[in-house]
Amino acid sequence: MRAPSGPEIAVGDVLLSVESVSLSFGGVKAVSDVSFDIRKGEIRAIIGPNGAGKTSMLNIINGFYHPQQGRIIFKGKARSKMRPHEAAHGGIARTFQNVALFRGMTALDNIMAGRALKMRTSFFWQLFRYGPAMREEVEHRHRVEEIIDFLKIQEIRRVPVGRLPYGLQKRVELGRALAMEPELLLLDEPMAGMNLEEKEDMSRFVLDVNDYYGTTIALIEHDMGVVMDLSDRVVVLDHGIKIADGTPTEVKNNQAVVDAYLGVAH
Amino acid sequence: MAPNVAELAETFPKLLMRNAYLYGSRPAMRHKDLGIWQTWTWTQVLEIVSAYAVGLHRLGVKRGETVAIVGGNRPKLYWSVTAVQMLGAIPVPVYADAVADELAYVLAHADVRFAAVEDQEQIDKIQSVLKRVPKLELMVYDEKRGLRDYDHSRLRSMDDVIDDGRKALTGDPPVGAWLDAEIAAGKGSDPSIILYTSGTTGASKGVVLSSERSIRAAADTVAFDKLTANDVALAYLPLAWVGDHYLNYAQGMVSGFCMACPESPDTAMTDLREIGPSFYFAPPRTLELLLTRVMIRMEDAGFIKRKLFHYFIGVARQYGERILNGEPVPLKGRLLYGIGNFLVYGPLKNVLGFSRVRVAYTAGEAIGPDLFNFYRSIGLNLKQLYGQTEAFLYVTAQPDGEIYSDTVGPACPNVDIRIAENGEVQFKSPGMFTGYFKDDAKTAEAMTPDGYVKTGDAGFFDEKTGHLKIIDRAKDVGRLNDGTLFPPKYIENKLKFYPNIREAVALGDKCEFVCVMLNIDLTAVGSWAERNNVVYASYQELAGHPLVYDMIEKHVAEVNHSLAADMIMAGAQIKRFLILHKELDADDGELTRTQKVRRGFIADRYVPLIKALYDGSEEADISTEVTFEDGRKGVISARVKIRDMKTEPAPAMGKAA
Numbered sequence: 001m002r003a004p005s006g007p008e009i010a011v012g013d014v015l016l017s018v019e020s021v022s023l024s025f026g027g028v029k030a031v032s033d034v035s036f037d038i039r040k041g042e043i044r045a046i047i048g049p050n051g052a053g054k055t056s057m058l059n060i061i062n063g064f065y066h067p068q069q070g071r072i073i074f075k076g077k078a079r080s081k082m083r084p085h086e087a088a089h090g091g092i093a094r095t096f097q098n099v100a101l102f103r104g105m106t107a108l109d110n111i112m113a114g115r116a117l118k119m120r121t122s123f124f125w126q127l128f129r130y131g132p133a134m135r136e137e138v139e140h141r142h143r144v145e146e147i148i149d150f151l152k153i154q155e156i157r158r159v160p161v162g163r164l165p166y167g168l169q170k171r172v173e174l175g176r177a178l179a180m181e182p183e184l185l186l187l188d189e190p191m192a193g194m195n196l197e198e199k200e201d202m203s204r205f206v207l208d209v210n211d212y213y214g215t216t217i218a219l220i221e222h223d224m225g226v227v228m229d230l231s232d233r234v235v236v237l238d239h240g241i242k243i244a245d246g247t248p249t250e251v252k253n254n255q256a257v258v259d260a261y262l263g264v265a266h
Numbered sequence: 267m268a269p270n271v272a273e274l275a276e277t278f279p280k281l282l283m284r285n286a287y288l289y290g291s292r293p294a295m296r297h298k299d300l301g302i303w304q305t306w307t308w309t310q311v312l313e314i315v316s317a318y319a320v321g322l323h324r325l326g327v328k329r330g331e332t333v334a335i336v337g338g339n340r341p342k343l344y345w346s347v348t349a350v351q352m353l354g355a356i357p358v359p360v361y362a363d364a365v366a367d368e369l370a371y372v373l374a375h376a377d378v379r380f381a382a383v384e385d386q387e388q389i390d391k392i393q394s395v396l397k398r399v400p401k402l403e404l405m406v407y408d409e410k411r412g413l414r415d416y417d418h419s420r421l422r423s424m425d426d427v428i429d430d431g432r433k434a435l436t437g438d439p440p441v442g443a444w445l446d447a448e449i450a451a452g453k454g455s456d457p458s459i460i461l462y463t464s465g466t467t468g469a470s471k472g473v474v475l476s477s478e479r480s481i482r483a484a485a486d487t488v489a490f491d492k493l494t495a496n497d498v499a500l501a502y503l504p505l506a507w508v509g510d511h512y513l514n515y516a517q518g519m520v521s522g523f524c525m526a527c528p529e530s531p532d533t534a535m536t537d538l539r540e541i542g543p544s545f546y547f548a549p550p551r552t553l554e555l556l557l558t559r560v561m562i563r564m565e566d567a568g569f570i571k572r573k574l575f576h577y578f579i580g581v582a583r584q585y586g587e588r589i590l591n592g593e594p595v596p597l598k599g600r601l602l603y604g605i606g607n608f609l610v611y612g613p614l615k616n617v618l619g620f621s622r623v624r625v626a627y628t629a630g631e632a633i634g635p636d637l638f639n640f641y642r643s644i645g646l647n648l649k650q651l652y653g654q655t656e657a658f659l660y661v662t663a664q665p666d667g668e669i670y671s672d673t674v675g676p677a678c679p680n681v682d683i684r685i686a687e688n689g690e691v692q693f694k695s696p697g698m699f700t701g702y703f704k705d706d707a708k709t710a711e712a713m714t715p716d717g718y719v720k721t722g723d724a725g726f727f728d729e730k731t732g733h734l735k736i737i738d739r740a741k742d743v744g745r746l747n748d749g750t751l752f753p754p755k756y757i758e759n760k761l762k763f764y765p766n767i768r769e770a771v772a773l774g775d776k777c778e779f780v781c782v783m784l785n786i787d788l789t790a791v792g793s794w795a796e797r798n799n800v801v802y803a804s805y806q807e808l809a810g811h812p813l814v815y816d817m818i819e820k821h822v823a824e825v826n827h828s829l830a831a832d833m834i835m836a837g838a839q840i841k842r843f844l845i846l847h848k849e850l851d852a853d854d855g856e857l858t859r860t861q862k863v864r865r866g867f868i869a870d871r872y873v874p875l876i877k878a879l880y881d882g883s884e885e886a887d888i889s890t891e892v893t894f895e896d897g898r899k900g901v902i903s904a905r906v907k908i909r910d911m912k913t914e915p916a917p918a919m920g921k922a923a
Contacts (some may be wrong), residue, residue: 145300150411157301208412245802 009075011041011179013217016061016184020072023056030056031067034242036235038184043210043217045123045231045248047224048261053240055097058186062094063087075183079218088117093182095221097189103162109170110161112146114179115140143150147175150212167198174205178213185209187219191226199226206230228252236260276454277477279315280424281519283449286312289495290523297341298529298537308522311345314428316445318349321431325380325404325422329354332376332460336369336392337384338362339501339527342424344515345775347459352445354452358460358472359506362388368470370395372462376472376703377401382424385409416609424798454478460703461508461737470792472703473508473655483658483697484516486679490663491545491625495522498622499545502534504873509629512659512697513547536902538619546626550633554848555647556618557640572593578606579643586611591667611644621647627651627663634763635671642669650674652736656712656719657681658697662734672828673733682718683734689724689751690740724753726834736834744775750837752780754865758840760828764821765790769850769857771868772840773876779841782822783872785849786814806904809845815909818845822911836916842879844886844912846872853893878908 009015017037023030031053038044046054059065063082071078074090074218082090095115101110118140119126125133150152151171157165157198161172170190177185189207191199203226209215223228228248235250236244238260244251251257275281285308294308303437306314327333333350333550335357337343350357358376360369362384369391372383383389383405390404406422407413411420434441462470476566487493497617501514518525523545528537535556538546548556564575585599595603615621628638633650641648651663652674661683664675677683681695698719701709702762712720724743725736738753746752761770761782768784786809794817795802802808826839850856856868869876871890878886889903 142300145302149300152530154301154530155536158536210415212411 001263009040011214013040014038014073014075016042016072018057018061019071019073021057021060021072021116023060023065023067025052025079026164029240031060031237031240033069034237034240036245038216038218039233040183040216040220041214042232043206043219043230045144045227046218046220046237047222047234048237049250052237052260054237055188056240057107057237058094058188058220061087061184062092062186077160088180092186093177093180093184094186095170095177095188096192097192099166099169100134101169101173101176104160106158107153107161107164107168107175108144108148108157109177110172111144111179112140116143117180133185143181144175144179147178148209150178164251167194167201170194170198170202171205173228174202174209178209178215181213182215185215185217185219185247187221189220191221191223199223203230210215225240276481277351277449277452278348278481278516278519279449279452279458281314281481282312282348285519285522292495292522293524294518294522294587295341295344296524296541297720298533298540300528303526303540315345315348315352316442318345318424318446319352319431319433320434320441320445320669321427321429322349322406323381323448324430324434325406325427326904327353327355327380329448330356331380332356332358333379334373334376334378334381334383335359336362336364336381337408337505337532339503339505339510340384340408341527342503343382343384344501344525344527345518346406346424346531347515350382351452351458352449354448354456356457358462359511361504361506364503366391366395370398372470372472373399373401373402376460379403380502381405381602383407386412386890389413389416401500441771454481459511461506461511461655465477471705471708473699474657474701475697476700479697480516480658481513482680483660483695484512484520486519487660487663487695488517489884490665490679493517493523493625495524495546497521497523497544497624498526498541499523499566499779500526500528500534500538500541500543502528502531502537502710503547503549508655508659509547510655513545517545529870535619538627539617539786540619542619542622544622544624546620546623548628549630550625550628551631552638553628553633553641554637557637560618572700575610578602578610579640579686581606582611582643583639586645587639590642590647591658594672604769607645610839614644615646625649629653629674632759633671634909638671652734654701654721655694656694656721658699660719661691661693661695661696662735668733669730670728670731670733673728673731673735675733677734678804685726686714686716686720686739688740688804689726689737689743691721691723691725691734691736692718692822693721694718719751725749726751729833737835740772746774746780746837747776748780748837751803751834752838754837756835757782757825757829757840758863760825761821765796766817770852771863771865773879774838777880780838781876782817782840782843782844782877783868784843784873785809786818786845788849791817805849806902807845809847810904815907817843818843819909821913826911826913829912830916833916834912840911840914841913844879844906844907844908845873846875847888847906848890848892848902851892854891878906884908 014037016229019035020033022032046057048054060067063084066081066233120135148157155170161169191202210217229250232250234248236257243256243260244254268642275284290309291307292499293305294311295306295788333355335343335346347357351710360372379401388406390513404420406427408424410423410726416638427628456478457474458480460472460474462472499514501510503510514525526541528534563571585595588595589603617797623646626646628648629651649661649664650668653659653661660678661681662675663678681693686692707744710867722740723736725734728735737756744752752774757772758770761767767784768787771783774780788805800813808814822840822843829835829839856864858864873890874887885905885907887905891899892902893899
């Protein structure tokens with residue numbers, strides 16, 4: 001496996017930091033002057049009421065949006081602009097709020113697609129599945145099978161994902177992100193629309209990913225119970241502004257957060 | 267070769283050594299791991315199990331003590347069983363899905379000091395009840411995932427134990443000799459395994475089986491079904507269940523066939539197709555599920571395919587069974603069946619993973635004749651057996667060519683069966699248990715003074731075929747006033763095999779004749795109503811419809827016809843029936859949560875209806891309280907019609923004799 005580029009960062013050190021980032025669409029300020037950091041090995045939650053700018057924040061980290069101001073430092077390298085494929089090569093993977101899989105492809109193929117980034121042999125060899133391409137395919141398949149085993153989705157390996165229930169589609173999507181062997185995994189509402197049991201399963205997988213692969217995770221989530229249980233630190237956004245940052249307990253007792261969620265009597 | 271060699275080996279570890287010698291390079295075990303089937307030969311298995319046994323010994327496992335095995339069908343758990351047996355200790359398998367409470371009961375009752383468990387889930391479960399299992403000292407686990415941060419003072423990985431044993435074996439020659447002596451010291455009369463019954467009736471009991479009896483029983487059935495080292499079985503039913511231990515473990519050891527473990531419990535169907543077993547067991551419920559799945563997919567298929575399927579299934583129903591039984595069949599039938607086999611049955615069996623199945627069994631509950639005949643008609647040699655844990659499974663089994671959907675076959679080789687005064691089936695068999703663990707009182711209760719085991723099931727031998735028919739639990743069987751045997755469940759099952767009938771309650775104990783109260787199946791009858799332009803607004807209205815009564819009457823008449831064919835059952839034909847105005851419901855207490863009829867409760871609740879059934883009235887009024895899903899209560903009142911049935915004469919005495 002290829003070592004991710006850039007300097008090694010020890011567990012607990014800052015992996016990514018967002019510095020005074022602002023983003024607006026026309027007159028609408030989606031994110032204004034937000035700064036926070038993500039440390040290696042932690043589970044970092046980004047929460048806030050609807051329209052707080054959470055997904056925009058994720059899209060900025062991911063390189064999908066380019067902030068008008070501020071900069072992002074990832075693995076010690078500062079940049080104001082990054083393209084999604086650069087982010088992917090740099091070791092950032094994500095899942096989406098609305099599942100974004102190849103619906104006609106099987107779960108296995110979807111997760112294999114996550115390995116495309118790691119393929120080394122040329123298109124020509126791949127076309128004939130011969131020689132080095134075959135060896136590479138086998139090696140990647142092995143990694144993918146480990147992920148399938150990890151997520152316990154053996155029974156749906158050959159099922160087109162369009163036919164799967166929502167909870168399993170989410171799991172396949174997580175599998176595809178894991179296939180990239182990311183250093184930083186961005187999860188956009190991984191539990192949205194799930195029932196209690198599915199949420200418990202997914203929480204277990206998120207914790208296992210963090211523990212087993214040592215992956216740093218940034219997640220957006222609405223379910224407060226999940227956030228409080230899973231995350232090491234929480235950053236709270238409201239109307240594009242950071243209103244709190246700290247451990248789950250600190251955040252829970254923060255008056256600004258309570259006001260943002262429950263509304264303030266005027 | 268197989269029978270006399272089996273006599274030489276009286277314990278499973280000795281059988282393993284024999285197999286490594288006879289079938290050394292043949293596959294003994296397969297397991298799908300990371301998407302690829304891994305194979306171990308008998309030689310490899312012997313090497314691993316030996317190393318494992320030495321490792322366990324070094325951890326302190328001693329002769330005669332019990333070791334719990336908790337988990338699903340995984341090679342290392344099966345090897346745990348053999349490794350424990352090598353040391354002369356007794357494995358006690360526990361169901362993987364047992365809740366913590368049951369687990370605690372079994373572990374404590376069996377006095378285990380050691381447990382071999384599958385994964386984190388089982389370890390968490392056991393640790394949550396650790397207080398109730400004070401004797402437990404150490405657990406060895408197969409799957410290390412999630413256990414990294416656990417306190418390992420009382421945990422070991424199986425791989426480490428095996429490696430440790432292997433180092434001791436290779437580094438120190440006397441260890442090998444010591445292990446050989448340990449294996450040789452194992453006697454056939456020693457307990458080989460303790461299987462805990464599921465405990466549906468009270469606390470579960472530990473059934474102790476000795477190895478010589480287990481092996482003798484397995485040798486009998488291996489010969490009966492001509493199993494050889496070339497056969498393959500998929501071990502997908504619970505490891506702690508007597509069926510799995512017998513069919514796969516014991517028969518596999520005796521015949522040397524290959525046991526395959528599925529990738530995960532949910533992939534069994536796919537794995538079945540990939541492995542293509544030649545020996546297969548499935549409970550009726552699984553077979554029904556498979557058939558339903560096939561039927562649903564066929565309804566979604568294109569027009570031509572659908573027509574083709576239904577036409578050839580019709581052909582199979584007509585000729586398939588007879589061809590399988592080797593009976594004479596007209597040439598046209600053979601030709602059509604041949605084409606059908608090429609176009610439909612072959613591909614269908616391939617999809618289901620039955621292409622190579624030579625012998626298939628079903629047991630556990632009554633199987634509908636339609637379901638049973640369907641599988642036989644497409645060429646699957648499906649047979650029924652009857653048995654229980656105390657017998658080490660087999661009591662009776664159907665021999666090839668003598669298959670009847672309503673019997674469970676004649677006694678197995680060397681099994682002695684008799685019917686007691688009260689109709690209870692009692693047996694003596696080579697594999698019968700030696701007793702319940704730590705419970706002599708219960709053991710004495712289960713045995714007759716002359717050494718037969720009481721099954722608790724009522725049954726009789728069919729005159730025509732000499733096969734055993736199981737009719738009901740002995741305690742549920744009643745008698746009519748004229749002394750005729752009245753087995754309610756037997757009659758109810760016959761009725762319930764009709765898709766239109768959802769539930770049936772048979773009445774008759776201490777009465778003049780037999781009556782039944784029925785529930786129609788709203789889905790089946792509803793779709794019939796749609797096709798026949800019968801308009802209805804509710805269950806109650808449909809249930810009371812004269813056309814529905816006519817249809818059900820035909821079913822009841824057919825049941826009477828089949829009851830009349832049996833001398834013993836002819837007197838228990840149904841004289842009158844009614845269709846209940848509401849569906850029996852667990853919320854109203856009429857069914858148990860597992861959908862079993864609560865006879866006593868229903869008898870109290872429907873007194874006016876039962877009275878009307880026996881006093882000859884044409885109809886009866888009833889109002890019953892019902893509980894809605896949201897907990898509110900309401901009352902349903904109805905006038906229920908009753909129909910009289912003609913009964914058929916019993917077969918003449920002379921003919922039967």
